[in-house]
Amino acid sequence: MTEQRVLSTVEDTEALGRELADDLRPGDLVVLDGPLGAGKTALTRGIAAGLGVEGRVSSPTFIIARQHRAGPRPGAIAMVHVDAYRLGGDLDELDALDLDTDLDDAVVVVEWGLGVVEHLADRHLRVLLRRESESEVRTAEWAWIESS
Numbered sequence: 001m002t003e004q005r006v007l008s009t010v011e012d013t014e015a016l017g018r019e020l021a022d023d024l025r026p027g028d029l030v031v032l033d034g035p036l037g038a039g040k041t042a043l044t045r046g047i048a049a050g051l052g053v054e055g056r057v058s059s060p061t062f063i064i065a066r067q068h069r070a071g072p073r074p075g076a077i078a079m080v081h082v083d084a085y086r087l088g089g090d091l092d093e094l095d096a097l098d099l100d101t102d103l104d105d106a107v108v109v110v111e112w113g114l115g116v117v118e119h120l121a122d123r124h125l126r127v128l129l130r131r132e133s134e135s136e137v138r139t140a141e142w143a144w145i146e147s148s
Contacts, residue, residue, distance in 0.1 A: 010042050013129075014042055017044065020125065021048075031110050041059045051079050053068035114128075121147065125144055
């Protein structure tokens with residue numbers, strides 16, 4: 001079932017991320033897609049907060065993948081944050097990241113991952129973000145998708 005929400009502020013986007021984190025477990029794959037400025041990193045910050053990870057969450061554009069250890073809070077879950085934009089669909093470079101091994105112990109969140117990483121898991125949470133032109137208002141649409 002696809003759900004949708006209007007996100008008027010960055011805080012709304014981060015709050016949605018915290019809500020989505022409530023349903024995530026180690027081994028889950030989250031695929032984020034949307035244009036520049038749509039809120040992918042803000043949503044990831046919210047997911048990280050909800051999972052209880054350590055460290056500041058920022059876009060991993062230049063390092064491609066950043067690992068965040070689970071914090072000290074009971075039930076905290078580690079997260080791997082990937083920016084697939086620079087991979088340009090290069091599956092060899094994606095395979096070199098060994099994301100499938102991270103899926104056993106962490107939630108893997110991939111920005112720009114649509115059409116690139118879905119094969120890594122039997123199912124994934126797909127989140128599509130849109131930003132209204134000349135506005136800060138964003139729309140998020142998300143659903144769990146079974147891999148074929």
